[in-house]
Amino acid sequence: MLKKILLTLRLGFFSLLLHKMRSSLAVLGIMIGVTAVIWLVALGEGVSQEAQRQIKDLGATNIIVKSVKPAAGSSADEGARFLPYGILREDYDRLLGNIPWIRQAVPMREISREFRHRARSHQGQLVGCTGEYLELNQLSLWDGRFINADDQKLLANYCVIAQSVAEQLFPTENPINQSLQIDSDFYQIIGITADRDPSAAIGGSLAGRDYNSDVYIPLETLRARIGDQVMTGRSNSMEGEIVELSQITIGVANIEQVDHAADIIRELLSRNHPNEDYAVIVPKELLRQAENMRMMFNALLILIAGISLLVGGIGIMNIMLATVTERTREIGIRRALGATRADIIQQFLVESVVLTGIGGALGVAVGFFCKPATNSIRKFLNTFFPDSMASVPASIQNLEPQVAYWSVAVAFGISVGVGLLFGLYPARRAAMMDPIEALRHE
């Protein structure tokens, strides 16, 4: 039995060798289809894994509440010098007071400022925060220590600066215990945070953030020294705004509580902020959306790749029909020698499956070259078209394709299935021939 199958396979293989060109073109069609499935899925996986990683960075158990400047003109008191908006400290208290299962709530206020040391200066973000901010944003200390609770209580004039800021302002000296001037105040540098990759923007809901030009001071110090009223100069006109908190990052103990907490937060805030000067960002929801997007994306890619497999399948059917016509006489001989219809069907099905199987195997082999292929295409484009490459978004430029093992199995399975499906009609046609007619065929 097994030997018979092996012999049939061998026979199929040799019959295909009779027409090397024709067979290899049919194999090529299937190979391209299989490679297309694997590559497209790999690229899709690469994009979505990057997106998921970014969202996971935000923490799946976190809920981010942000101040958002209302659209110009919607403000009721037009002409006021200072525009008050955003989350208030009483919102912070209200949230803490109403949601008992909040594990932590980290408030933060950031302002664009110029940092000075002697003659040197650096433009960056001044961030008023608490000690939890470090861990929350996956920052690590390069030197010294971060802000702690005592600093808040004492309204200490301490600051922690990012490594890039340190390199800019203190090219030759150790910045620790040196002083940093912000506006007219001086702060003692107690620590340096190591550089980290900027977080990318996620959809429309969260802007990207560059942590490498930040200076951190205790939130309470910021309130006492700088206050809520802030003037910012923008292209010749001064703008004033009153913002108490830029952002609160709320963490709950486990992921099941996130949705409920988010509902309550939205409810509480909507009561006190009729002009929608805030945004609630739930990474878990984004994650779910990203997951849905990924599935839709994959389905679409498989559809596209599936079309190329279909085209390959039609190619297989085409050559199998030609083969059957060409070998009519052989079919007649085999029938005379005792082959049943099932034997004939089996013979031609084996041939088409051998074709698509070889195509599928080659396609899988080429499929695994997705990563090097992407890299060399990128290198090529960077070398010869640096300008157009520069305008491509970073997420595409840094795309790392991930070959998904399920897609390899699916693609190979489909290719063999295509062989069975598209081989069936020609094989049946061969088997249903009248043996006498077939023997007479020239």
Next chain:
Amino acid sequence: MSTSEPHARFSSRLPSAENGHDARSRQAARVVNLRKEYHLGGNNIVHALRGVSLDFPEGDFVAIMGQSGSGKSTLLNLLGCLDRPTSGQYFLGGQDVSRLSDYELSRVRGRLLGFIFQSYNLIPQLTVVENIQAPLFYQGRVGGKETERCVRLATMVGLRERLDHRPFQLSGGQQQRVAIARALVNNPRVILADEPTGNLDSQTGEEIMRLLEALNESGRTIIMVTHELDIAQRAKRVVVMRDGLLEAAH
């Protein structure tokens, strides 16, 4: 694919030659009042065979002659189980095979019949040995013992040196020898030869005829269709067909 089950079903219907049917067991094949009609659409019916009865005792060597259109090819197709008669009976190895299904007929061809064709009809992509083995392949007999038997048969027909050649590397006479070896491999009850020398020059044809005669002398039953009188006369007896009927038996 799965040969064992249907195979068993079939062989249970086959009375074995040793179980007491003395008269029949000495008969390789017998046709009784065989008719074949072809419906060509409308009321246009061609009567290819109008009632043919013939006995083929074991060890017979019959030549069937007749002009084209006489029905000799139709008779050969029916004897070869490639077609079914419209009415009448065909006993092969003691069993009436005239009403069998396509599947069962395939089985009968593979087990009880050997074919020799005018144009040899070897399978081009197979070697000499593989061609000889092809009928066994469809019975699921693919062991080393079978291959040995094929080599023995190839040796017998004088192709010991050409076992791995493919048909296009052989002369016509050599190809027909392969076909004869193939017709013997399943140890058939009847060998059907359709113009076996038709494509060969007279000298090679003579060699093939001698081979067939030798086979007949060793006990093989051979039914041969030919239109050449001198070839037909090499057989033990000649039957002539005309308009779908037997005209005369010599």
